[in-house]
Amino acid sequence: MRFTLLGCGVSCSNEAAAGKWLPRCSPCATYSASSRRCAEAEGRTNIRNAASISERPATAEDRAIPGHWEGDLSYGNATSQIATLVERQSRFVMLVKVASKDSEAVVDALIRHANKLPRELLKWLTWDRGSDMAGHHRFTVATDIEVYFCDPQHPSQRRSNENTNGLLRQYFPKDTDLSAYSDQAGRRSQAAQRTS
Numbered sequence: 311m312r313f314t315l316l317g318c319g320v321s322c323s324n325e326a327a328a329g330k331w332l333p334r335c336s337p338c339a340t341y342s343a344s345s346r347r348c349a350e351a352e353g354r355t356n357i358r359n360a361a362s363i364s365e366r367p368a369t370a371e372d373r374a375i376p377g378h379w380e381g382d383l384s385y386g387n388a389t390s391q392i393a394t395l396v397e398r399q400s401r402f403v404m405l406v407k408v409a410s411k412d413s414e415a416v417v418d419a420l421i422r423h424a425n426k427l428p429r430e431l432l433k434w435l436t437w438d439r440g441s442d443m444a445g446h447h448r449f450t451v452a453t454d455i456e457v458y459f460c461d462p463q464h465p466s467q468r469r470s471n472e473n474t475n476g477l478l479r480q481y482f483p484k485d486t487d488l489s490a491y492s493d494q495a496g497r498r499s500q501a502a503q504r505t506s
Contacts, residue, residue: 357444358461363436370434370435373399377433380471383408383416383442384478386488393420394478396470397431403474407488417445424453435457438465 355417370378378398385391393406393416406423409415424432436458437443446457460467 316385323382350352355365357439357459359447360439361456362459366436366458370436371396375499376400377431379432379435381420381435381437381443382465383411383440383472383473384482384483385411385484387483390481390490392488393476394463394471395420395423395435398470401470401474403478405478406493407491413442413445415420416442417449418489420449423453424449424498429454436460436468436471438468439441459468 316424337480344485365377369375376397376399379395381393381395381399383391384394391408391411393408393462395404395406407417408419420435432455434456437446437450438460439462443449443457443459446459450457466472482491
């Protein structure tokens with residue numbers, strides 16, 4: 311029996327999945343009893359009204375104009391995290407201390423930091439599909455900054471941010487209690503990042 315999963319156009323022959331509604335699915339993924347991980351993971355991180363990275367203005371791709379940012383939530387230990395923001399043209403890095411990993415805390419912290427920058431330096435933000443940015447609409451309303459999301463299972467579409475997160479691990483290894491660092495320490499690591 312073949313059928314198409316609702317909402318994504320992916321054909322599947324798995325009878326066990328018949329009749330299931332999946333909110334979104336990667337067009338390259340197939341759904342089978344042994345490989346539900348893609349669809350289930352997507353269901354956990356489904357973000358409503360998410361604008362795809364493919365809808366991002368072309369000026370973001372050529373890095374000619376400043377103001378296009380990539381962001382992610384980077385974890386220290388189980389209870390501490392920072393948001394990392396990288397400007398695509400200059401590679402300027404901002405580290406934003408975040409109280410918790412829930413969407414409300416992440417969006418509140420990003421709103422506070424976005425309002426510190428001149429409007430022409432923060433035009434668009436690209437994020438992965440983690441639930442930490444599920445409140446993107448509130449962020450856009452508060453800052454007038456559009457948020458675009460990577461395709462499912464493709465966080466590497468934010469290469470500048472992924473590379474920066476890897477380099478920052480030199481200063482903030484996994485399992486580090488990031489809540490112990492002040493904003494001053496974050497600024498010092500940002501300065502070190504710019505010079506390396």
